[in-house]
Amino acid sequence: MGTEIFVGVLLVFAVITVLKAVRVVPQGFEWTVERFGRYTHTLTPGLAFIIPWVDGIGRKINMMEQVMEVPGQDVITMDNAVVKVDGIVFFQVLDAAKAAYEVAQLEVAIINLVMTNIRTSIGSMALDESLSKRDEINAKVLVAVDLATHPWGVKVNRIELKDIQPPRDLIDAMAKQMKAEREKRANILEAEGFRQAAILRAEGEKQSAILEAEGEREAAFREAEARERLAEAEAKATEMVSTAIAAGDVQAINYFVAQKYVEALKDFAASPNQKLLMLPMETTGVLGSLAGIAELAKAVQDKAAPTSLPRA
Incomplete structure (x- = not known):
């Protein structure tokens, strides 16, 4: 047994x-x-x-990569604003012996290091910088914590700030400031639009005035040219009449006088203020001039007609 x-x-x-x-x-x-x-x-x-x-x-x-939550903490910025910050940290143990015997409570030590360096980084910045430069804060904290944990056989891969939350009254003030800034930009853009429209309108009026002046100048030039040609024609007609009179042709002067008389009557008749036209007794002189014109035209035709051949 x-x-x-x-x-x-x-x-x-x-x-x-x-x-x-x-x-x-x-x-x-x-x-x-x-x-x-x-x-x-x-x-x-x-x-x-x-x-x-x-x-x-x-x-x-x-030995796997691990994720730890960094609890929220109040941090005072350089301009004395209090913000609440939390985050996450990704780390991996590379040397088991160092992680086991170089530090007690490895995870607690890493969290405390991260929180301390977050306070240091944000405390050296103004509030606006801490809100807009989150990547820069992450990088600074990562470098510092990774260097501190290296003797423990730990590699800190990433540190991310999840939230940077200012006090509620400060958030309201920032919202009002942002609204005022946007309204300011809108007013500036609106004023710039009015200014640009006024400039374009003034440019258009200037171009219109220039074109109108050029048109008036061209019209005046053409009118002067027409008057010049009319004067030349009048001088030539007078010269021809004078030549005819000098040659003994009395009917030419009758033609010339009758033409001027008829033109004058036409101008009187075309006047908008004349509804009734009264002719003087000397109008018979015009008829005589017209008769002279007829005789002049007949004489011209007789000279131009070919001589008839004698009949056999």
């Missing part, structure tokens, strides 16, 4: 020893091995063996 108990105890001891000697490390993790409390080496993912009852598993370190 005692032997059976001893064998049973021995079997249990053997099973426990095997279990302590064989370790299966899951993917994405690394386990540290301690011998009598002192770190010896690190187990990578897969099947591993250690010395039972001598070696033991120290820390199980997650």
Whole structure:
């Protein structure tokens, strides 16, 4: 009976020893091995063996990239505005031994580092800069935190500020300021539009006046040219009449006088203020001139007609 108990105890001891000697490390993790409390080496993912009852598993370190929430905190900007800031941090352990034994409470240490550097970065900026330069703040905090966590075997990949929230009264004031700025820009654009329209209208009137003046000048030039040609024609007609009179042709003067008389009567008749035209007794002189014109035309025709041949 005692032997059976001893064998049973021995079997249990053997099973426990095997279990302590064989370790299966899951993917994405690394386990540290301690011998009598002192770190010896690190187990990578897969099947591993250690010395039972001598070696033991120290820390199980997650080697995957991890995400942590950065709790919200009140931060005072350079111009004494209080804003509430929160964010997220992405980090990954690269050296399991350093992460296990170089720092206690790794995640708490990283969060505190991020919060401290966020306060430092935003505290060196004015409110407007902190709201508009979020990428610059992220970059500054990332560089500082990554440098501080390097001795811990940790790589901080990204730090993102999720929200920068000013106080409510400050938000209302900023909204009013933005509205006033937009109204100012709208008024400026409207005034610029009126100014441009006035300039274009003035340019159009100027071009119209120039074209009108050029048209009047051209019309005056053509009118003067027409009067000049009319005067030339009148002088030529007078010269021809004078030549005819000098040659002894009295009918030419009658033609000339009659033409002027008729033109004068035509002008009188075309006048809008004349409804009744009364001719003097000397109108018979005009008839005589017309008769002279007829005789002159007949004489011209007689001279131009060919001489009739004698009949056989």
